[in-house]
Amino acid sequence: MIDFLITFSLTLLMVLMVLNLGGLLLWVERKGSAVLQDRIGANRAAVFGKLPFNLGIVNTLVADPIKLFTKEDFVPQGADKLLHTLAPAIGLVPLLVTFIVIPFGDVLIIGGREITLQAANLNIGILYVLAMVSLSVYGVVLGGWASNNRWALLGGIRGSAQMISYEIPLGLALIGVVLAFGSLDLQEITRAQGALIGGWIPAWGIVYQPVAFLIFLAAGIAESKRIPFDLPEAESELISGYFTEYSGSKQAMFMLGDFVEAIIVAGLITTLFFGGWQVPFLLRDGFHFPWGGTLALPSLLVTLLQVGAFTLKVLFFCWLQIMIRWTLPRFRYDQLISLGWKILLPLALANVMLTALIILLFE
Amino acid sequence: MDFVTFFALAIPLVVIAIMVIAHPSPVYSALFLVLTLFLLAVYFLFLDAHMVAALQIIVYAGAIMVLFLFVIMLLNLQSDTQPTPSRGLGRAAIIGGVILVAELGLLLQRSSSEQAESALPENFGTVEALGSQLFTTYLLPFEITGILLLVAVVGAVVLAKR
Numbered sequence: 001m002i003d004f005l006i007t008f009s010l011t012l013l014m015v016l017m018v019l020n021l022g023g024l025l026l027w028v029e030r031k032g033s034a035v036l037q038d039r040i041g042a043n044r045a046a047v048f049g050k051l052p053f054n055l056g057i058v059n060t061l062v063a064d065p066i067k068l069f070t071k072e073d074f075v076p077q078g079a080d081k082l083l084h085t086l087a088p089a090i091g092l093v094p095l096l097v098t099f100i101v102i103p104f105g106d107v108l109i110i111g112g113r114e115i116t117l118q119a120a121n122l123n124i125g126i127l128y129v130l131a132m133v134s135l136s137v138y139g140v141v142l143g144g145w146a147s148n149n150r151w152a153l154l155g156g157i158r159g160s161a162q163m164i165s166y167e168i169p170l171g172l173a174l175i176g177v178v179l180a181f182g183s184l185d186l187q188e189i190t191r192a193q194g195a196l197i198g199g200w201i202p203a204w205g206i207v208y209q210p211v212a213f214l215i216f217l218a219a220g221i222a223e224s225k226r227i228p229f230d231l232p233e234a235e236s237e238l239i240s241g242y243f244t245e246y247s248g249s250k251q252a253m254f255m256l257g258d259f260v261e262a263i264i265v266a267g268l269i270t271t272l273f274f275g276g277w278q279v280p281f282l283l284r285d286g287f288h289f290p291w292g293g294t295l296a297l298p299s300l301l302v303t304l305l306q307v308g309a310f311t312l313k314v315l316f317f318c319w320l321q322i323m324i325r326w327t328l329p330r331f332r333y334d335q336l337i338s339l340g341w342k343i344l345l346p347l348a349l350a351n352v353m354l355t356a357l358i359i360l361l362f363e
Numbered sequence: 364m365d366f367v368t369f370f371a372l373a374i375p376l377v378v379i380a381i382m383v384i385a386h387p388s389p390v391y392s393a394l395f396l397v398l399t400l401f402l403l404a405v406y407f408l409f410l411d412a413h414m415v416a417a418l419q420i421i422v423y424a425g426a427i428m429v430l431f432l433f434v435i436m437l438l439n440l441q442s443d444t445q446p447t448p449s450r451g452l453g454r455a456a457i458i459g460g461v462i463l464v465a466e467l468g469l470l471l472q473r474s475s476s477e478q479a480e481s482a483l484p485e486n487f488g489t490v491e492a493l494g495s496q497l498f499t500t501y502l503l504p505f506e507i508t509g510i511l512l513l514v515a516v517v518g519a520v521v522l523a524k525r
Contacts, residue, residue: 083390123489127417134425138397141432145390153436160433164426171421184490 010119014099022259025318027060033326071248076148079245083146088253091139094132095260101125102267103187105277105307109299118187125186126174129268133223137163139257140232140242147245155241159232163223165340170219172348176212177205177272179355190276199290202280205273211351213273215344221321224261228328231336266317274313277306368409376402389435393428400424412488
């Protein structure tokens with residue numbers, strides 16, 4: 001019973017954290033884009049009158065959600081009502097449950113009980129992530145089709161082709177990491193990254209697999225359909241693509257889905273390439289510096305440091321994705337497809353072959 | 364897998380599988396097929412074949428069926444544009460179905476007596492076990508499947524270049 005409660009609360013914690021971070025990213029996006037483009041950005045709704053630095057927090061975190069949830073929920077004439085309603089949920093739910101396999105800390109020791117800070121410890125962890133991400137394509141495809149709108153249909157078709165194309169380099173980049181660490185379990189991969197190369201450099205995935213990191217970042221941004229890969233919603237040509245005919249809370253779910261995908265990409269990059277919850281030189285009993293010093297820390301503090309490190313890394317990669325979004329222009333569709341199939345795919349294959357060869361020769 | 368779980372999964376699975384062929388709209392048929400494949404993956408999970416379950420979702424439910432939907436939407440297939448199936452096809456389907464049921468019955472008779480009681484090996488269904496089986500015992504079938512897929516890819520490229 002108590003095991004069930006622990007798993008349940010860990011799962012709930014993960015889902016709630018992700019939903020909150022999704023909302024927070026909306027604010028980062030609004031205000032961050034304004035800073036990049038030398039605008040003021042969202043600054044209308046303010047609680048304490050006109051502050052000198054109105055950061056638009058009330059705008060994006062309170063006013064926007066209220067607006068979205070009280071808007072008319074419009075279903076266009078001739079649309080497939082059932083699928084039109086289901087599509088946003090089909091897109092969002094698989095993404096939310098992905099997080100249960102991502103470890104956000106080592107172990108939490110409470111009253112002699114060791115709790116692994118990972119909601120579900122699956123030995124096929126990475127495959128589970130790929131399976132759930134591949135299911136979320138249906139949200140885009142069905143949303144586009146069920147709207148009975150040409151722009152939406154085009155967006156849905158573009159989305160399905162794009163997401164299928166970029167799943168392949170994404171998966172192959174992951175295979176390079178799996179080869180390097182010899183496990184599919186994300187917690188084991190993270191633990192393996194606590195080692196030190198030559199006593200100094202943390203053995204993070206980026207050191208072993210720099211090429212896989214770049215491929216994963218590009219393919220991951222493409223999977224989350226954000227600029228420069230936002231062809232499925234391309235405002236200038238398709239109005240807003242597959243969610244043209246959506247309003248109110250359903251549109252909010254589509255928007256949230258994009259942010260959640262960005263958080264998944266950030267979480268996976270952190271876990272696979274940047275040591276997950278590992279803090280350099282921090283072991284379970286405290287810091288062990290390579291120059292010989294040690295600093296003993298209580299177990300609870302170590303756990304807090306690890307969770308904090310994981311959160312910081314994820315926030316950094318979310319921020320990086322948003323900055324990339326507001327820096328680059330959009331690809332043309334043929335450029336997008338040929339980047340996926342002619343550059344990323346051969347590069348990922350070569351990376352897998354080379355990694356396997358090196359492992360074969362040196363081990 | 365106990366009796367209750369089996370039927371709790373099997374009855375919806377069969378109903379949904381019938382809906383695949385019974386529903387007039389091609390898009391809904393494809394979606395019911397996705398659901399069928401998803402429920403099959405749940406079956407594999409209950410049978411301790413985690414790797415197969417994950418692959419079932421990644422490859423079939425997540426990739427191949429998306430392409431099915433892609434084609435259906437691209438051609439904008441409606442229920443009224445479907446050609447009525449010819450009589451010969453219907454007969455062939457019935458004969459094929461009867462043969463399949465007979466084969467399954469034979470297999471069931473042979474396997475239920477011998478293997479049902481024996482316990483599973485320790486690392487059954489894991490990636491390591493499946494991988495080493497594929498690359499040792501079943502290497503030849505594995506390679507032949509690979510060549511078949513390669514032929515299909517080359518064929519698709521040739522057709523697309525015309």
